[in-house]
Amino acid sequence: MADSLNHIDGEEVPAASRLTRSLIDPAAGLPHGTAPLSGPEDVDAACRAAQAAFPGWAATPPGLRQSALLRTADAVERAAEALADAEVTDTGKPRALFLRDELPAIVDVLRYFAGAARNLPGAAAAEYTPGRTSILRREPVGVCAQITPWNYPLMMAVWKVAPALAAGNTVVLKPSDSTPSSAVLLARLAAEHLPPGVLNVVCGDRDTGRSLVAHPLVRLVAVTGSVRAGQEIAAAAAADLKRLHLELGGNAPVLIHEDADLDDAVSQLSSLAFYNAGQDCTAATRILVHHRIHDTFLSAFAERAAGRRPGAPDDGYADFGPLASASQLATVRGMLERLPVHAEVVAGGAALPRPGYFHQATVVAGVRQQDEIVQGEVFGPVVTVQPFADESEAFRLANGVPQGLAASVWTRDHDRAMRASRALDTGIVWVNTHGTTVSEMPHGGVRHSGHGSDLSLTGLLDYTQVKHVML
Incomplete structure (x- = not known):
């Protein structure tokens, strides 16, 4: 003690x-x-x-x-x-x-x-x-x-x-x-x-x-x-x-365009989204993917997420630890248990049957913009994936929540990245990366x-x- x-x-x-x-x-x-x-x-x-x-x-x-x-x-x-x-x-x-x-x-x-x-x-x-x-x-x-x-x-x-x-x-x-x-x-x-x-x-x-x-x-x-x-x-x-x-609070959108480097996006996001068990106000929680590559991305991302391992502090192979408290675990479980019928858990979705407050890395597809799990901040190892048809819809979905802390855009097109940096109503915008902070740059948000x-x-x-x- x-x-x-x-x-x-x-x-x-x-x-x-x-x-x-x-x-x-x-x-x-x-x-x-x-x-x-x-x-x-x-x-x-x-x-x-x-x-x-x-x-x-x-x-x-x-x-x-x-x-x-x-x-x-x-x-x-x-x-x-x-x-x-x-x-x-x-x-x-x-x-x-x-x-x-x-x-x-x-x-x-x-x-x-x-x-x-x-x-x-x-x-x-x-x-x-x-x-x-x-x-x-x-x-x-x-x-x-x-x-x-x-x-x-x-x-x-x-x-x-x-x-x-x-x-x-x-x-x-x-x-x-x-x-x-x-x-x-x-x-x-x-x-x-x-x-x-x-x-x-x-x-x-x-x-x-x-x-x-x-x-x-x-x-x-x-x-x-x-x-x-x-x-x-x-x-x-x-x-x-x-x-x-x-x-x-945060509820960070991630915009993945059809010209993005998918291997790089899957590799980075499958790690960054679940770091600290997703208990991060800038965590990549809402992934918005161009409809032409949505299924390909979802399959690869869900496979990588399923391999993310929660573990104890002394587990050298753990990718993240437990949720911080029984109440936070209950919050995450509640949001998953209240998922509407059109939503589908494609990876994870369960608490671990062991002492402590461990939960699997979880990916949810088929969600709609007004769903609780999209509008609210889960603050756990849970990521939603939504398709978008074009750039304007991507911005509408990204900005269509009360929070405005951080976002990222993934594309090889410089002009598209610059348009996103203007259109995203957040305090931070990353391009082809997510979550990095440095002492020299401000960290803060807008709206809620x-x-x-x-x-x-x-x-x-x-x-x-x-x-x-x-x-």
């Missing part, structure tokens, strides 16, 4: 009430530890610590903030095995994939924003009216409340924390109630290099998050989560006119996928406010 604690003002402390909740290992379906069930008193302590630390951290020269973040990145890199222990036990994901794919990207984000701390843009001085010189300053916002999800606990924490700290803000982070362990360990590692109160972590449930969003010292709320959670948080934040940064961007200089600027100074 491994127990986590809150990290407040540089100290690790239990909830004031001493209440805890069990953490469940999704690969076994059994408890593996506990985390604090924090209440308003704990949230208040964390926010007050962040507010007290803010003036000093905001006034810290960017070069020193950079140095602190670089040292934190080095500490994260050195603690790879301990972080893998925490992440894998909470999520059940394959350990080798976390160490190979996620941890290096996490370290890179910290190092990118360490450099970006020294490159905040500001307008050059100029005289826009006689005898007066105007300057624009970019300044930190203040105390930032950040709420992160359970699918990539450490990565999403770093995507939020790194730009906020680089810009000179202080943070109160509430990780998911089911996967807090790696975020708590991150705070412990960072505490060696940051002043007390700059980064605080408060564990708890939805009520803890509600207390954090409502706290009067919080000036910006950033969340990665479901559309429903984003709507609730936006409504609560409006009461105090808090700034919002919302990265919400939220607003604001993680990563990139754009993401850094989201954690600043502009001040006009006239001399």
